[in-house]
Amino acid sequence: MHGDVEDSEAVPDWVPRSALHYLNHIEAGHSIRGLARREGVHASTILRQIRRFEQRRDDPLVDEALASLGQAHFNLRAATGQGRGARETLSMSRHFTPDRKVCDEATIAREGRRILRRLSESGAVLAIAVDMEKAAVVRSLADGRSTRTAVVDREVAQAFALKEWIALRKPGRVASYAITAAGRAALKRMLAETEGAGGFAEAMTPFAMQHADIEKADAGEERPRKIRYNRAESPITALARRREKDGKPFLSADLVAAAERLREDFEMAQMGPRVAQNWDNFLTAGTRGQFNAASGPANGPSASRERVAGALRDLGPGLGDMVLRCCCFLEGLEAAEKRMGWSARSGKIVLRIALQRLKRHYEETYGPEANMIG
Numbered sequence: 001m002h003g004d005v006e007d008s009e010a011v012p013d014w015v016p017r018s019a020l021h022y023l024n025h026i027e028a029g030h031s032i033r034g035l036a037r038r039e040g041v042h043a044s045t046i047l048r049q050i051r052r053f054e055q056r057r058d059d060p061l062v063d064e065a066l067a068s069l070g071q072a073h074f075n076l077r078a079a080t081g082q083g084r085g086a087r088e089t090l091s092m093s094r095h096f097t098p099d100r101k102v103c104d105e106a107t108i109a110r111e112g113r114r115i116l117r118r119l120s121e122s123g124a125v126l127a128i129a130v131d132m133e134k135a136a137v138v139r140s141l142a143d144g145r146s147t148r149t150a151v152v153d154r155e156v157a158q159a160f161a162l163k164e165w166i167a168l169r170k171p172g173r174v175a176s177y178a179i180t181a182a183g184r185a186a187l188k189r190m191l192a193e194t195e196g197a198g199g200f201a202e203a204m205t206p207f208a209m210q211h212a213d214i215e216k217a218d219a220g221e222e223r224p225r226k227i228r229y230n231r232a233e234s235p236i237t238a239l240a241r242r243r244e245k246d247g248k249p250f251l252s253a254d255l256v257a258a259a260e261r262l263r264e265d266f267e268m269a270q271m272g273p274r275v276a277q278n279w280d281n282f283l284t285a286g287t288r289g290q291f292n293a294a295s296g297p298a299n300g301p302s303a304s305r306e307r308v309a310g311a312l313r314d315l316g317p318g319l320g321d322m323v324l325r326c327c328c329f330l331e332g333l334e335a336a337e338k339r340m341g342w343s344a345r346s347g348k349i350v351l352r353i354a355l356q357r358l359k360r361h362y363e364e365t366y367g368p369e370a371n372m373i374g
Helices: 017-026 032-039 043-056 060-073 075-079 084-091 105-119 154-162 181-198 206-211 235-240 253-269 300-315 319-328 333-340 347-366
Strands: 124-129 134-140 146-153 166-170 174-179
Touching: 017 032, 017 043, 017 060, 032 043, 043 060, 060 154, 060 166, 060 174, 105 124, 105 134, 105 146, 105 154, 105 174, 105 181, 124 154, 134 154, 146 154, 146 253, 154 166, 154 174, 174 181, 235 253, 235 319, 253 300, 253 319, 253 347, 300 319, 300 347, 319 333, 319 347, 333 347
Parallel strands: none
Antiparallel strands: 124 134, 124 174, 134 146, 166 174
């Protein structure tokens, strides 16, 4: 926590220093010269930071983040009706109310790895509506349609905007944001840190925390191995860029959409309280088909786990392995071929067959347009 701010209460460490200076001046009433002396910089530096953040409040997520921080941590003047947060409370939406949760450092890091990775994919944006509690990552497909690839809490999106990991691309009732160079650099740093710590790119998620110490061994292997989860780019995304001899994509848009739906359900299944589900049971080497639907809450994560388990059961051995490894664990095709004992370059054919079967599963179970949104 920032410990040198007199009138703030335990401001999270992820808040940029320049934003902290702005809040200290606007909400806590510190003078620009006083802040400059405290930081050991010229007053003009603090003034530029304050002016820049005042301009950045045109971005709705930045405005909401600053308002929430001001109400939660800089309430001295707000209590007496002097601060900007207090003056604007009546005109604020429900996203500005004092009981809104401010994200902690662990949440920012965990969701940063998950969401920034998704936003790094070609054609992806973060879409958020005025009155919605959640934001969605939506990616445009080759045929002009779009698919949702991730969902994130509004408070997390606010933090991303404040840290300049995302930038407003299109304002409006449904605003869209794109990842910035700073966001890509942050993702690269976070992935490097987590892989260096243990080879798991999302070690902070409930699922990965549950399985971080589990080494997965396939039948016939003398030494256990570790699967590396959630690299910056999905193997599906890379394979979708390939073309057949006739120029057609190796993976059609509907097959990519089916893969994205499975991956979204898989990621959603890891949210909330820890669950007892061990997805390795659906690999050929495991005890296939074991699934405890009663574990976890009977809400979104539970329903997502049931959908993933149902799809894997329907695909069966071999095909289920490929979609779980490549779509969910993000294991590369060459690694999957080696684990399964297949010949080189055969994995992409098996994966395409698996995705065709997965697409049929979704159509038969949820309807012909189940894979797509937008």
